[in-house]
Amino acid sequence: MASRYDTNKVCCSSHPDAPLIEDYRAGDQICSECGLVVGDSVGGPENPLLGGSDLTTIIGPGRGDASFDSFGVARYQNRRTMNSSDRALINAFKEINAMADRINLPRTIVDRANNLFKQVHDGRNLKGRSNDAIASACLYIACRQEGVPRTFKEICAVSKISKREIGRCFKLILKALETSVELITTGDFMSRFCSNLGLPNVVQRAATHIARKAVELDIVPGRSPISVAAAAIYMASQASEDKRSQKEIGDIAGVADVTIRQSYKLMYPHAANLFPQDFKFATPIENLPQM
Template structure:
């Protein structure tokens, strides 16, 4: 008897599962939940019951040549052909030797084959970037629209797929940089940028402007910075843009420079009783490797922000060292 699950097996001619409290009560099978339930007390006796039956009812006089039983993978409505299962059968020769042949090589069109390969490439890139399924679906839809419209003739499918993934990230509110997409793609950053502009023009769509706040949480998390450093860096970047201290600089470089500035002041952690400072200092190279920005670019933005650093930090910010002792420009 298994007391934890509440069932026992009856000995004798039959070896069946029954309720430990009501061994003679009939069991009700809930196929939807996959459970076996005691009809007397309602206790779940067994779980994970697998329904091996077909999804559709088939009658003898209506069966014909079509069997609506559930077989194969799900349909992909982005493809022109619905049935993409591989069927192996005898070849055209009538000899006794079995000559297997992949039938879908004949039935699958070149257009669908290109779509399948591109969808697979988008999925692989998304997996490397830990992107959710919603972004993959949007990127696949964008690629399908571009492919059907034949708007980017002469461009490689890999470049179009990479640009579609970049656009999908922007439209779903989780933008990635061109360098991040380029790192998981076989296409250059320049080619992805060209396809990005062409796709926006061809599909007459747009993307929201990226801000420093779009990248700050992810960059700080990858750098393993304290949450107080993240809050300070977010405030510094937003204030620098409001005061027009970094004109013409990209949000990514401004965010990286703000992280560098916030990580240099040795923030006193409020939850520590002692006045020990946090070990959150990061070099421009460390930040650049995560943000995909050259350390020279970070230093240039930092040079513009440093003279007005006192205006950029939050008013209630706890410093371990004064702002005047920030690293030289």
């Protein structure tokens, strides 16, 4: 709620002396201390994390005597009044929003990633790591926690940061915040990978069945779900009319050919028990590639 200490000046009820940040797109004025929208809003709902990507670093103009000191100089001036911590948050929120836009992630994930970044930033948990790397890792974690996981390669593709650095930040954030992420399963990626490879539903269903059975039978112990999914896609496609190479699948899944090969080698001897019973083979099991 806005609180008025004189007839002209709008200020935050909890932080009346805090400078306001003006979000000119939404028509809001936002408290730089807590992120509360205190001006008349014509935009969306209040955002407690400084409003995300639409924020500018412009301080709202003063509108009363309280906005000026005894010499007539404005108390709150552009940029110089915005501290470096606020600027870092705003820039990170913009980067998270931009990355999410590139891979069509919903607002709920952006909000979760923003919140994770703010926790890390306020706790000063990852000193020495770039804010862009932390932002990328926060987006990766948010996707996992919201049940729509993306691979490190997919986040890397829309980020300025290497896959290795995102992975390092990911582990550090989980440790620093004492949080966790849902375990990834092979099914989390099947639909997207098969769609990107142009494979028909019959191959996708077979690959899903193969991967699930391989896990249930403990054929692929210690192998990552992504590598098992990729190997299952390779096996199913090679048995169908719509064959895809390990390289094609690896490029989509973000794993190396050798990684797919290692999982496939474990699965190949059990192939007869992995395919769905109603699968129509274009290439018989005995003619599938051997590694």
